[in-house]
Amino acid sequence: MRIFEALESQVRGYIRSFPTIFATSKGAILTDENGKNYIDFFAGAGTLNYGHNNEKISKAMIEYIQSDGIIHGLDMATTAKRSFLEKFSSTILEPRNMDYKIQFTGPTGTNAVESALKLARTVKGRSNVVSFTNGYHGLSMGALAVTGNTFYRDEAHISRSNVSFMPFENYFGDSVDSLACLRKMIEDTSSGLDLPAAVIVETIQAEGGINVASAEWLKGLSDLCREFDILLIIDDIQVGNGRTGSFFSFEFADIKPDIITLSKAIGGGLPMAIVLMRPDLDQWKPGEHTGTFRGNNLAFVACTEALSYWDNNALSESIQYKGNLMYEGLDVIRTSWPELEANIRGRGMIWGLEIPERGIARAISQKCFEKGLVMELAGAEKQVLKLLPPLLIEEELLKEGLAIIAESVKDVLKEREIA
Structure with a gap:
């Protein structure tokens, strides 16, 4: 990463949240130069609705x-x-x-x-x-x-x-x-x-x-x-x-x-x-x-x-179906850890999990990245986990990403107890 630190402006942002060098991508998967795969719940801030390197x-x-x-x-x-x-x-x-x-x-x-x-x-x-x-x-x-x-x-x-x-x-x-x-x-x-x-x-x-x-x-x-x-x-x-x-x-x-x-x-x-x-x-x-x-x-x-x-309603129906899966996955997190006092907001395939306590959402996002999930934050205090996967993401991959979020929440709360 030294070349980026030496030559690229301090204004760079996402590279700080996701500190690895990405090499290839396909669908809803990003792969870094070391061969590690990351599920993409970021999708270029909503640019890659149809996934990375869509074949068509x-x-x-x-x-x-x-x-x-x-x-x-x-x-x-x-x-x-x-x-x-x-x-x-x-x-x-x-x-x-x-x-x-x-x-x-x-x-x-x-x-x-x-x-x-x-x-x-x-x-x-x-x-x-x-x-x-x-x-x-x-x-x-x-x-x-x-x-x-x-x-x-x-x-x-x-x-x-x-x-x-x-x-x-x-x-x-x-x-x-x-x-x-x-x-x-x-x-x-x-x-x-x-x-x-x-x-x-x-x-x-x-x-x-x-x-x-x-x-x-x-x-x-x-x-x-x-x-x-x-x-x-x-x-x-x-x-x-x-x-x-x-x-x-x-x-x-x-x-x-x-x-x-x-x-x-x-x-x-x-x-x-x-x-x-x-x-x-x-x-x-x-x-x-x-x-x-x-x-x-x-x-x-x-x-x-x-x-x-x-050309038809297939994608629209798929978005509604996957959006429901996203809500359900976040609702499990909300009910499993009521101490988060989390709120869920969204529609279709854009969802946010708001965690009022300052710093918790950022810690969860960082933990998700360590586990192989790219996901950004939103809100004035960066208190919202923002889920924005490609619209064409496979159902199993979507569920895997939601499971990573749940695992990361569990790990962050456990580490906080120990500290």
Whole structure:
């Protein structure tokens, strides 16, 4: 590991949590250069929904490269982009009766958020945007302004202007109706909250601690935005692309956002980000918002192939089934060790086990890594074990990973007693 310590910036993060040199990967397994296998409950922070080196996706990319297909094309027309647009429209948009224009942004989620915020402000002619407590939307300047975690919001480099934070559902428990609070702030001309151009929200706050919005809350938020002529932006970067069981995480709430941001798994494992917008909102002038790598044609190829998993309901049903297994596995841990005072939150195949006592979740995650499981933490205090395996993980491997978590909890609590 010396070369990384000597040459790579101190900003490196995951290498500290998972201190080994990975060499190969397949499906839901990572293998380091010493041949040790690790079950992946991290999946590239939700990028690898279809697993590492998915054979169907890899085959399509290899064939495209060998045929000298266009790799970098800015926003020029290419056969790869055409195939993606046709497949995304026929497989995702049309069956859901969704009418959206598609903007290709720079290839990361924060690029999509920046574009969505810029577009909303331009269209509405208003600058304020409402975001929510514990929200995470990226770390470039505009996206960082709507991100809540103080760890990222250093006074030395953040612009706080034109963003108002409001409480997410259940932020204050059941004692405060957060939507009623938002309505009051909008209606009261002396509240200090300028009428926003847009509201940006995650249906599940993944980095924020696996905080799950209910269908009723999302529907109420959508109705509120319609009433006051505010654009609703759904950030579906981490929990979209099938993570919750449906392709979009908001489908269960029966709402149609004005703008949707997608990245991570949309590229089939490669860098790609898009913004979906109502056609009437597509008011960009040609070239008004650009990016050198908004034409990642290899990602178009990968995504087109990945979208074939949505030709029927098999994957969606599998996600619900495996998601239930994940909940059941965590519930066994919760009931077996009540002293943890653990809480379980999630939907589909994203689940969190919150352990209030500081440091316990981190110790469990480290123990899991020693036993061959890669799993990150979430929440403001890193108090939540975040389970995010590839959607295609085999059932037995999923159960094995859950067993490792249970064993690690037992070991950590035993070591604490001895200490």
